[in-house]
Amino acid sequence: MPAPLTTYQTLILPEWTDYNGHLRDAFYLLVFSYATDALMDHLGLDSAHREASGHSLFTLECHLNYLHEVRQGSRVQVRTQLLGHDHKRLHLYHSLHLGAAAQSLAASEQLLLHVALGGADGARSAAFSGEVARRIEALGNAHRHLPRPAWTGRVIGLPA
Amino acid sequence: MPAPLTTYQTLILPEWTDYNGHLRDAFYLLVFSYATDALMDHLGLDSAHREASGHSLFTLECHLNYLHEVRQGSRVQVRTQLLGHDHKRLHLYHSLHLGAAAQSLAASEQLLLHVALGGADGARSAAFSGEVARRIEALGNAHRHLPRPAWTGRVIGLPA
Numbered sequence: 120m121p122a123p124l125t126t127y128q129t130l131i132l133p134e135w136t137d138y139n140g141h142l143r144d145a146f147y148l149l150v151f152s153y154a155t156d157a158l159m160d161h162l163g164l165d166s167a168h169r170e171a172s173g174h175s176l177f178t179l180e181c182h183l184n185y186l187h188e189v190r191q192g193s194r195v196q197v198r199t200q201l202l203g204h205d206h207k208r209l210h211l212y213h214s215l216h217l218g219a220a221a222q223s224l225a226a227s228e229q230l231l232l233h234v235a236l237g238g239a240d241g242a243r244s245a246a247f248s249g250e251v252a253r254r255i256e257a258l259g260n261a262h263r264h265l266p267r268p269a270w271t272g273r274v275i276g277l278p279a
Numbered sequence: 280m281p282a283p284l285t286t287y288q289t290l291i292l293p294e295w296t297d298y299n300g301h302l303r304d305a306f307y308l309l310v311f312s313y314a315t316d317a318l319m320d321h322l323g324l325d326s327a328h329r330e331a332s333g334h335s336l337f338t339l340e341c342h343l344n345y346l347h348e349v350r351q352g353s354r355v356q357v358r359t360q361l362l363g364h365d366h367k368r369l370h371l372y373h374s375l376h377l378g379a380a381a382q383s384l385a386a387s388e389q390l391l392l393h394v395a396l397g398g399a400d401g402a403r404s405a406a407f408s409g410e411v412a413r414r415i416e417a418l419g420n421a422h423r424h425l426p427r428p429a430w431t432g433r434v435i436g437l438p439a
Binding site for chain 2: 138139143144145146148149151152166177178179180181182183184185188203204205208210228229230236241242271272273274275276277278
């Protein structure tokens with residue numbers, strides 16, 4: 120039975136919270152950012168690979184939905200689903216949960232680009248290759264038949 | 280001539296950067312989050328108001344586009360445009376710039392909800408009132424004829 124990957128677990132730290140002891144908006148994204156790091160490790164895009172190959176991932180775009188407040192000291196986990204990929208991009212979905220609970224506290228849809236670092240004019244997009252490409256393909260196949268999460272395809276706006 | 284508000288200025292701190300000395304994705308949002316705090320002060324939704332009234336703003340949804348890397352030590356500013364509002368919601372746009380430069384390093388479209396804090400069942404949405412409602416109306420009028428920024432109305436997806 121395929122399922123999203125549990126990519127990251129943490130306690131909600133005091134320095135991530137506001138006057139009221141709740142997780143501040145930017146630190147939801149920090150938790151998701153650590154989950155992306157863990158997914159990169161899972162795909163072979165870890166720091167050793169980065170140093171050896173000069174390749175890494177950049178976040179192009181990120182959407183966040185805040186569904187519930189999260190208190191300092193809560194033990195949370197991030198589950199990650201690969202929604203899609205092409206030869207150089209990953210389309211991800213992270214959801215935040217209290218422990219093993221089903222309810223989402225927050226959700227983030229993200230688009231990431233594979234890049235070759237450090238040319239004279241900065242990073243350039245680059246195709247996935249070798250073992251990394253194989254692992255992405257395997258994860259995509261494993262997640263292909265998962266239900267589409269609710270908080271995707273979002274446009275922000277107020278009724279006119 | 281109406282213009283977006285310059286809401287926040289900061290140096291990019293070492294603890295916000297990655298292995299490579301560039302601003303990490305979550306800390307772009309932290310800079311925008313501080314800009315939202317500054318906008319709240321501008322609208323009279325400061326901490327004194329929160330303590331006196333029991334009202335504050337919650338972020339419902341946030342979209343971020345990462346357009347350029349930002350190096351540790353850079354002096355950046357956030358400019359903020361009120362795209363829309365209704366009786367209890369603000370639709371904002373933040374852009375990040377190197378000093379007074381026109382080029383955007385990143386952009387964020389956000390939807391925020393005005394809430395009454397701390398009932399038995401948590402926060403509930405609440406209408407803006409009094410001086411806060413008047414200041415929102417004034418800012419909305421000042422920003423009504425600004426051009427629509429490029430990085431709004433975004434949907435994430437890969438071509439099928």
